[in-house]
Each structure stands twice: as C-alpha cells, then as structure tokens.
Amino acid sequence: MKGVIYLGFAILLEVFGSTMLKLSEGFTVLLPSIGVGLGFLGSFTFLSFALKSISLSSAYATWSGIGTALTAIIGMLLFQEQFSLLKGTALVLVILGIVLLNKSQSESKEQKNTAV
Template identity: 55%
Template sequence: MPYLLLAAAIVAEVAGTTAMKFSEGFTRLWPSLGVVLGYLVAFTLLAQTLKSMEVGTAYAIWAGVGTAAIAAIGMLFLGETASAAKLAGIVLVIAGVVLLNLGGSH
C-alpha cells in the first residue's frame, strides 16, 4: 500500500510541475490551479506514505522518479533537447534511487 500511495504522489507532483510550465509564471488561472491542486495532493499522499515507509527511501523515490519523469516529459512533449548528458543524468538519478533502496533496512 505505501508504494501505491507513493506512486500516486509522484503522479500528482509531475502533473503539478507540468501545469506550472503552462501557468506562465502563475498568470494563467487554470494551470495555476492545477499546480496548487497537484502539489496539495502530492504532499498529502507523501505524508501518508511516510507513516509506513522510511523518509529517506520515500523521498528518494519521490524526488528521483519525479525528476526523471519531468525531464522525459520535457524532452518528449515540450520540445526540450534530448542530449546525451540529459539522458545520462536521468540514468544516474534512477541509479541513485536504486542504490538508496538497496542500502535501506528491510
């Protein structure tokens, strides 16, 4: 159950961050409301996740997967460049999350 809550928190955070791109500095109402709602849901779900998961593990997964997802969305859908350095960075973020999980207590 905690991983399902965490996955939902990541989806909400990615949605909020994507909406931020379209808010034009919070000058557009609907995308701005999407940012607020996305982050409200994300932090609520993350807080629920922390009841049964270590904070280091949960945050590493949340931040790492969210970062990788936003970078991929930017490259695939928002016209951002896909360089070898960016792709390597995504791989390193994912590797870091895996290493943190392997090093955690079970």
C-alpha cells in the same frame, strides 16, 4: 504495499503539478495555476500517507528522483526540450541512485532482523 501505492500517486501528482507550473506561464493562466496548487497539495498529502510505512530517506529520494526523471521526459516530449547524452546519463544516474538507496535500506532492515 499501501505505502508504495501512495508514493506512486504522490509522484504522479508532483509531475502533474510541475507540468502545470510550466503551462501556468508564471501563474498568469488560471486553470494551469489551479492545477499547480492541486497537484502539489495532492502530492504532499499522498507523500505524507506513504511516510507512515516507508522510511523518509527512501520515500523522499524515490519521490523526488522519479518525479525529476518523469518531468524531464515530459519536458522533452511535450515542450520539445533538447535531449542529450549528458541529460540521458544524468537521468539514468538519478534512477540508479534511487535503486541503490532503496537497496541499502532493505539490507539495513535485513541486518537488523538477523541480529535480533
């Protein structure tokens, strides 16, 4: 359970860092530039904590996929980036891929437990 909480913080900090990257305007604005460093440093720190109890494939796929989806949503809401059917479909597929990957991980664990 702690691993999932750490992964949640890692995702939120990665999204924060990515948003600050946009606001830093190529690292020419000081506070958002500092936010980039703090966001990504915090994100990788919490991701490393999550990896103590979550498999690498599940943690990384979840971190990057949900981070990508949330960053795309923030881009549309805060930066007026265009939404299209193709973009929406792609985001749904990313999330579906994460769910399927995590389901396959749990099924693999169940098969190991019943085989022993």
